[in-house]
Amino acid sequence: MKRIFYMLLLISAAASAQKKTIDSLNNRLKGKLDDTTRIELSLKLAKVYRDTLPDKGMQLMYQTVALASKTNHKDLLVDAYVQIAEAFEDQAIADSLLKYTKKAIDLATTLKDNQNLGRAHNLNGNSYLQARKFDLAQKEYLTALKFYESIKNPLPKGNLMVNFGYLFQQMGNVEKAHEYYDGALKIFKEINNQKAIAQVYNNLGILYGENNQLKKSEAYFNESTKIREHLNNNNQLAYSYLNLGGINVLLKNYDKGRLYNDKALKLFVLLKNNQGIASCYTNSGQIEQETGNYKKSVEAYNQALLLATKIKDMENMENALVSISNTYEKMGDFKTAYRYDNELIKLKDTIYNKGMSKQIAELETKYKTEKKTQEIALLNKQGTIQKLQIKNRNVTIGVVAAALLITVCFGLLFYNRYRLKQAAILQAEVIKQQDIASKSIIDAEERERKRIAGDLHDGVGQLFSAVKMNLGSLLEHVEIKEPTYSQLAEKTMLMVDESCREVRSIAHQMMPNALLKAGLGSAVKDFINKIDSHKLKITVETTGLGERLDNNTEAVLYRVIQECVNNVIKHAGATRLDIQLTREDNEVSVTIEDNGKGFDSAQRDKFEGIGLKNISTRITYLKGTVDISSAPGKGTLVAIYVPLTIS
Template sequence: MYAQYRITTDTNSFVAKNYTRPEPIKEHIDYVFDHFRGKSEKESIATLTYLLHKAQLINNQQLIANSHNVMGAVYALTGKFDLALHQYQQAIKLFETVSNQQAITTMYNNIGMVYNNTKQYKLAIEYFDKGLAMSNASKNERTACLIHINLANLYIQVGQLDKSLRNALRADTLSQKLQMKVEQAVNLNLIGAIYFYKNEFDKAVQYYTASKVVAESVNDQHSANTALMNIGEVQVRQKDPAAENTLMTTLQYFTGIADNYNIQLSAQLLKEHFTQQKKYETALIYAEKAFAAEKKMIDSVNYKTFSTLQTTYETAQKENTIRLLGQADSLKGLRIVAQQLELSNNLYILTQQRFALASARLKSVEDSLLLATQQESLLQTKLEASQKQENINALNKQALQQQIALQQKQITLNQKNTTIAIVAGLLAIVLLLGYGLFRRKQLAQEALLLQQQTLQREQLTKAVLDAEEAERKRIAADLHDGVGQLFSAVKMNLQGLLDRIDIPKQEDVFLAEKTMALVDESCKEVRVISHNMMPNFLLKSGIASDIRNFIEKIDENTLKIHFESKGFKDQLEHNEEVILYRVVQELVNNVMKHAAANELYILLEKTTDKIEIQVKDNGKGFDYNTALAKGGLGLKNMLVRVEYLKGKIRFLPNVPSGTSVHISIPIIS
């Protein structure tokens, strides 16, 4: 199918002369559609953007619409449903202009899928029904098969399993008839899911396995791994140890293609598996992975844009969007509560086991007491026989009876002492066990609370730092694009005015030139301020280069700065670079404003396990505790930023004069 033209997804390797006619563009779009499930989103969108541009150059509306349609499919696969809906709506408008009824039917199906994935089931059914009616009228069995598959998926989500099974079986018949292997694999997976929800696990695994085989036969790795993940879910439900290897395989695949929806499902199933194995620390790791993937999936949907795009179809989507946002906000709290309940349940089970052991020991003591009672009964019988014998031998028996009575009193006393000792011992054991369990639970709760407080503190710090950087960026943009543009306009207008008029007086000429100089200086000052607040290189260069550029803007006659960096071959994470840049910037500004120094030494060094920063000046120095007590905002900001990076900062006197600042940031691999 693709042999006539050289097909590649590397946009740098496109042969431009092949894309001046519709045929190669169409074949390449079809190629991307057939293979995008195994590619990254970035690679597929880059290819489609190129092909869209080529279709626009030859003004082929059909190919332009095809490009938008496939882009929508790529975005839908990675959960970016707002972008997918936008692309589908662009496509359906173009298909309507060329009266392509079959393509319009496909668009109804695709838009229905978007509404289904965003849980707007009423709108989804409406579009599926439109597409099914149109495909049946035109005998378009291929599109009808796709819509039956999507209806089966929808009815699973709303709990109508019988309707779902009817649609899935109809789709299975059509997919086999039309040799639609990719769609057949997806549909077999859905049938397996239906039987899973019916608790018929053997049938579910049978269909999941069939789906995996069909998907692998056409190299559809996404469907194959989805079926494998569902097999893993059955294994978790049946507490099968094989679930770990199964789900690790699917998690690795979905992580490789950044499929956050399926990353969340795989990680959640691994969390349940390790919880069953009582490996709670490992379970917590995968619970956090699931939450992170779900958060990325929710954040990827721009609900404001999504609401604007769909107002021409239904206003009811706004309520659904608000509900989704509410679920996202409460998700983390629900997970923490679930972990606490799980921990409490485990402690309760342990307590039951301890009490069962104590009950068993108590039963053993009761058996011992019963045996002693039986022995006493036997002794009493012997005593009665002895009494009868004593009646015959009165004199001898009287002496013997006195001796037996004395022994009986001694036995009774020993039994009482034994009983008291046993009861006291059991009571002590129960008290010790109870205290131990209480103390363990108390320590566990304290540790969990400390962990939650630490996490909340880190999140709050990150939010504050992010908000500060965002505000700096906004103010810098306002200065550059607002005030800077106004000053530039003033400069241009003033220059034009001076060029058009003649100023007779020399002092007026001097005043005009001085005014122009002041306006020009104001423009420069606005640019300097905006660049200091959010320099462009902060997003492009490494931390060492960023700081060097900042230092080069400082007048050497005011402060001579010696800067040295070691080990910064690779860039750090963006957030870390911004924080370190702000800390060094604040230190240099403090030296310029307060230290009265003329020389400053800065050393930046990165090793395998930490980042070291040293800043030394020859100024008048300052007392750290006094400055901190005064509530200086800059000093507190530095402490918060360094603490957020798990680092330490020390302020020491420099020799012979000035201040030495040492910062150490660990590198967490």
């Protein structure tokens, strides 16, 4: 039976995302606090945000890391590293997870912080288990257990037993898995940890489901879901809904399966968990296949395959390829089914090669044994020579045929690899050309801004200055007796003066001196200071921008911030706007948040205009990302992340 159940590996306990808790922590953080208290409260608030506003939680964690590093709070810094790794686990981003667990392990080793060493190694084990590297996962779990044995808190040890149980379950050792789950359940009931109890019930549901005891599996999933709904933990609840959807598919309750699968998908999208989203698409594909909607089934499986490939989720990739092949076979399209079978063979390359080597060894052993038998028979019975030669020939033919078959298989694999390599080279060249085109457009825009700014300042600006001087000199030497003409002359003088200021203002906006001389932070503050604060109150906070960034990076980020602020002024109807610029390690993050009327950010095609496309194009040029989160009546949050190139 193909796996359709999924579990969330236990790590450290996360706080429930209740509005009351968020408001309380935010209010405390607004007060005057020492650095230690501020860092501790920020870490608590980041945990709460992980289940509701993951982007905001991640931003807060990065800020906390910067403050802890600056104030040399190493004990809190290692905890922040582990929290960031946990957040990347929620999003199934293995590379970033391993990056921050390494930072945590290095620092925790010097501090002899056994609890965080256990947490970090446990997270590594989870990542390797997801990639089906069972030996590495087991090694990391055993290392985590060594550190957990030295602390008194039984919860981490219980969590680790759950992970061991799932490891043995993946390896096919059901008895050993059940043993570890029972041990973990005993610990959790003794300390009355409902969240952990729900996790064990979830895993037992998976275990019984994989052994075809479907009703018992559904009962355990229901018990787990009830507890998680009460705890209001979106991250774990999403997996419970996903598993209930999967078990109902096996029970052929397709409407009920769709209901739970849709609930899970909404939560995974909210949490930005690509692994969970891919799993939902896999379940959707199976529901559509079972009900005869083959076209929709293939579409869902392909979405699952795309996401699983992006995050290197081997299990979902394997499930999707098998399912797509089966669906095309049911549709009678055997050519396409065969193509996806070949893709599956590539995915299982290591296992396949191992199996082929074993087969060759077996054939060689049979050949040698048969040959020796022939030699003995030849000595004992000369009359059986012809018979032995025939056997020898048959064995040889068998070996040659097997070798030829293996050679053909390897040839197909190498051809597919070559084809994929050429496609990757072509894609890389396309991306390179797109980057060159984007750079040329942005460079041309900046040059044109400089030219226009120079023309305005040195050309039109100088002409207006000369007009103002000549007009002033004329009015000094000409006596105007009529009051009406005298007033007209004064108004004309004021208009010329206002025109001079307007030309200078436009020239400075197109190429601000502050950006050229003092850098991004100063340029943004200078730009904001020119906006009427009575209509829109704007705050700007900068962190880590003591050193100048690359000229292109500063120019692009300044234009993007300028575009965002102008959008708020034109469309949002906001009274408050908060801008944060943070540089941490080798990346820059910008958040722009207003309290305006907002919009439905899920319907991107209805609000994506030229301004937003310009922002996206510029940030893509810097290899960064732009995330926009908004809802009607709840304001808008724009989060920008840009990696910095190390020279």
